[in-house]
Amino acid sequence: MPTPILVVDDSAMARKMLIRALPPTWDVEITQAGNGVEAIEAYRAGKADVMFLDLTMPVMDGYQVLECLQNEDLNSFVIVVSADIQPVAQERVLKLGAIAFVKKPVTAEVMETVLKQYGVAL
Amino acid sequence: MSVVVPLSEDQRDALQEITNIAMGQAASSLANLLDTFVNLSVPRINVVGVEKLPSAISQLVGRETDVTAVRQSFQGYLRGEAIVIYGNDGCKELGDLMGYDEELDRSAELELLLDVSNVLVGACLGGMIEQLKGVGENNSGELSFSAPSMMAENVPADAVINASKLTWTHALLMEVNFSLESHDFISHLIMLMPEQAIDKMRGILDEFIASF
Numbered sequence: 250m251p252t253p254i255l256v257v258d259d260s261a262m263a264r265k266m267l268i269r270a271l272p273p274t275w276d277v278e279i280t281q282a283g284n285g286v287e288a289i290e291a292y293r294a295g296k297a298d299v300m301f302l303d304l305t306m307p308v309m310d311g312y313q314v315l316e317c318l319q320n321e322d323l324n325s326f327v328i329v330v331s332a333d334i335q336p337v338a339q340e341r342v343l344k345l346g347a348i349a350f351v352k353k354p355v356t357a358e359v360m361e362t363v364l365k366q367y368g369v370a371l
Numbered sequence: 372m373s374v375v376v377p378l379s380e381d382q383r384d385a386l387q388e389i390t391n392i393a394m395g396q397a398a399s400s401l402a403n404l405l406d407t408f409v410n411l412s413v414p415r416i417n418v419v420g421v422e423k424l425p426s427a428i429s430q431l432v433g434r435e436t437d438v439t440a441v442r443q444s445f446q447g448y449l450r451g452e453a454i455v456i457y458g459n460d461g462c463k464e465l466g467d468l469m470g471y472d473e474e475l476d477r478s479a480e481l482e483l484l485l486d487v488s489n490v491l492v493g494a495c496l497g498g499m500i501e502q503l504k505g506v507g508e509n510n511s512g513e514l515s516f517s518a519p520s521m522m523a524e525n526v527p528a529d530a531v532i533n534a535s536k537l538t539w540t541h542a543l544l545m546e547v548n549f550s551l552e553s554h555d556f557i558s559h560l561i562m563l564m565p566e567q568a569i570d571k572m573r574g575i576l577d578e579f580i581a582s583f
Contacts, residue, residue, distance in 0.1 A: 262583065263391075305391060306413065332411070334395050353391075
């Protein structure tokens with residue numbers, strides 16, 4: 250069965266770039282969200298076994314999504330994908346429950362390394 | 372008055388993402404300089420007629436109190452003006468953040484603003500042009516910058532630019548802002564490009580988008 254994954258970014262191009270960087274052998278069913286509110290909705294609908302989450306977004310940003318997920322039964326791997334390369338940003342999202350931080354622009358090599366590290370079957 | 376053609380939705384989306392990535396680098400430089408966490412904004416991008424520039428800038432800055440602005444022009448593959456706008460209350464905090472013990476006099480404060488502007492403009496524009504390097508014809512990815520200079524001191528935000536002095540008809544207006552956690556400091560980085568650069572930018576963005 251394909252793994253439901255959710256790609257959250259306000260930029261359509263960023264979502265496209267990320268999806269292209271996913272391992273081609275990974276059997277996934279992709280859902281996209283343009284902001285945090287849409288992301289939470291998709292998460293609750295069971296579409297996010299793995300979530301790729303941008304931080305800087307209108308309406309509801311990535312930090313708020315992570316905070317919100319803490320009040321849910323967290324059964325989703327969240328990988329933050331952001332242009333914010335401050336070490337503090339990284340520390341914060343990991344503290345909020347993200348399993349990894351990938352900096353933009355994302356590459357296929359980094360993506361594969363991160364996914365393998367967390368035992369995602371490719 | 373000339374007809375202003377906005378960027379297409381795809382062009383604006385791509386430029387916003389490119390700006391976001393560049394801004395991340397600029398914020399990191401600023402965070403290192405001030406040793407504090409910097410909040411990033413969602414980049415705002417628009418094409419406006421020059422006669423509308425003062426009000427558009429005022430709206431982006433969104434404050435009632437007076438501001439101080441530093442400008443740097445850039446040229447090379449693209450050309451335009453980068454303007455960094457500071458709220459006057461925030462200027463005062465910079466000295467503290469930089470770890471100066473005594474209160475700075477105005478000239479030391481202004482020098483600090485020039486330095487911070489240089490860091491933000493260099494990192495942000497440098498980051499943008501780096502991502503777009505090689506996209507478009509003869510795009511060497513090189514830009515040269517003028518030294519930062521004081522543009523306006525203690526003026527309302529809509530008086531930073533005198534539109535009647537610009538020879539452009541319209542401008543690509545991009546804004547990002549950097550605010551600091553638990554401090555009043557905020558600075559807006561505004562990038563302006565004239566019509567010829569906008570046409571070039573549209574071409575670069577179309578090619579960039581097509582490469583994905």
